[in-house]
Amino acid sequence: MVHAAATGCRERSYFDGQDVLESSQPGPGHTASGWLNRLVAALPAGEGRDLAPTTDVRAVAKGLAADLFGLSPAVLARSVFPGTELLRPVGGLAV
Known part of the structure; x- marks a missing residue:
């Protein structure tokens, strides 16, 4: 269980911090998609790719x-x- 998490990006707003956690990037504004979208795109096509x-x-x-x-x-x-x-x-x- 993770009770709290933080990033190395300390000089940021709440919204920038949320963006960093959702995108799994070193700072805000580095990518337009989240880590889950990038993971699904990297998975091979076919069986087992559907998420529900x-x-x-x-x-x-x-x-x-x-x-x-x-x-x-x-x-x-x-x-x-x-x-x-x-x-x-x-x-x-x-x-």
């Missing part, structure tokens, strides 16, 4: 509804998110 989220957004929404409003998973599956009985709610996201 691993958690259904409805599972996240069910977990947030349960955490924030105290609704039971059964009530959520039956009335708020019908047809999602097999999706286990992703909990612990709400602070």
